[in-house]
Amino acid sequence: MLQNILVFDIETIADIDAYRALNGGLTELDDGDVYRLMASERLSEAGSTFMRHHLHKIVAISAVMKTASGELKVWSLGDEESSExxxxxxxxxxxxxxxPTLVSWNGGGFDLPVLQYRALFHGINARRYFEIGDDERDFRYNNYLARFxxxxxxxxxxxxGFQPRAVASLDDIAKLCGFPGKLDVDGSAVQQLWDEGNVADIRNYCETDVLNTYLxxxxFEVLRGNLDKTACDQAIxxxxxxxxxxxxxxxxxxxxxxMARQR
Known part of the structure; x- marks a missing residue:
């Protein structure tokens, strides 16, 4: 690996303040009631309580960084008190x-659109991420935005194969590759953990997710021919x-x- 690799994942909760702003404030309701209203509306609309992308608030971003110089780092950005x-x-x-080369599992379908919306709302500069070759020629035919x-x-x-009917979960694929997969938390638990004030467990869960993704x-790099089996085994x-x-x-x-899965 001769380039920086950044494997990333985000964890989110429902953005109650945004929902209030879009629905006249709902000042007569407390946050719990607003969330239940959001969830009920979304369930009726889509058959799931999973919110639309622009109504997700990011509460954790975790990453595995493998640098071109060989350093391996796993961490969550900021700290438990950091703002979105x-x-x-x-x-x-x-x-x-x-x-870096960004690596994700469903990052194109979820993580990056949410990051883009939230960066827009906060007025954050993401110049290099949106570079498509106007200022840097290397990005013209290989940028962060193009699907292929x-x-x-x-x-x-x-x-x-870019076919929605063929997608699989990270948990399944990681386990079938012999890796741990999910432990005792999954994404559906994040809202409750947040409501309980348990940011540490959210960040810890996110870090194990990016470890699965990196593994x-x-x-995948063996599949693409960029690593041979020996190099892959060494990286693992x-x-x-x-x-x-x-x-x-x-x-x-x-x-x-x-280790238990390998046995």
Whole structure:
């Protein structure tokens, strides 16, 4: 790998303030009542309580960074007290600084549209992300916005052959590759964790998701012919060493689940 790789994932909650703004304030209702109204309306509209993209508020962004120089880092942007503005601004500043290859699972269908809407609402500069070759020729035929370019790789999209009927979950694909998959939390629990004030568990969950995505990406690079099996095995071992050397409980749980699956 001769370029910077940034695997990313976001976690979101329903944006109650945005819903209030679009519906006359709803000052007679508390936040819980507004959320239930949102959820009921969305369920009636779409058969699911999963909100439309512009009504998601980002509460965590996690990443695996593999630098061109070989450094491996896993972290969540900002801290538990960081505002949404700070999280999103840090994300786009990282793109400005490192010009990484972005890697995601369903990032084209969810994460990036949400990030774009929220950056728009906050007035955040994302110049390099939106570069398509007007100022930098290298971006003309390989940029972050074009679906069939490689500067952002949405593996769910690519592996399904860009066919919605063929998509699979990250959890399934990670497990079928021999990786841990989801542990004891999934995206449906984020709203409740947020309501309970448990931001740490949201960030921890997001970090295990990007680890799964990175591990699947290593296999994907074998599929593309960019890594041979030996190089892939070495990169996977590097992740295991990173986890083994960490004293963070969620990383140890991830490693334990991984070892159990391999047995």
């Amino acid at each position: 503005y700070e999280l999103i601004n840090r994300f786009f500043q990282g793109i400005d600084r490192f010009s 370019h490689w500067r952002h790789i949405d593996m769910m999209d690519v592996l399904s 699947v990406y290593l296999r 071992q590097e992740v295991q060493t990173f986890l083994n050397n960490s004293d963070k409980a969620h990383f140890q749980a991830f490693l334990h689940a991984w």
